[in-house]
């Protein structure tokens with residue numbers, strides 16, 4: 146079984162194009178959303194480049210993500226390590242419940258907000274003990290095709306804007322179909338605007354759709370099928 150999964154963060158307006166691209170191939174992505182930011186309008190400046198980082202409105206999110214999986218990303222994107230236990234619960238479980246209510250679907254996964262390693266043992270323990278979250282993605286890419294040792298520290302294969310993403314896709318397609326392998330791609334759709342790199346995700350989707358024997362699953366589908 147060779148599975149590929151997509152996980153994209155922040156719920157920005159560029160998800161319109163990304164979700165549409167996935168749908169055009171019949172793929173489903175997992176989108177990690179901050180319920181405290183719906184409808185915000187703002188631009189960010191990063192590595193010297195300015196781009197739109199506005200979040201979708203509630204109404205538009207309902208239509209943009211209707212074929213996809215919704216996961217949590219905390220209410221307001223804080224560094225969870227700096228919060229009290231109660232605040233962690235409020236940010237994570239508050240987001241999870243708000244998303245469940247809006248989308249009328251179970252929400253059981255998340256992506257940790259922030260760069261680097263923005264979580265620790267206490268954050269994981271509090272989330273395990275006080276929220277309905279059962280899997281959580283990091284941004285610590287490992288460039289391998291494997292299931293996580295812990296679904297609460299689910300390290301992805303690569304950032305889509307990683308220069309090697311398309312090479313990794315070729316490695317994944319060429320590898321033998323033995324056991325279960327997972328090509329886990331994560332990113333931010335606003336970075337396709339920022340870096341003028343929509344061609345990377347367009348090429349990746351086209352390539353994955355042409356290859357024989359690959360299966361697209363949401364992160365939640367992978368979790369439910371393979372978590373012990």
Ligand SMILES: [Zn+2]
Pocket residue numbers: 154155218222257258259
């Ligand atoms: Zn984020």
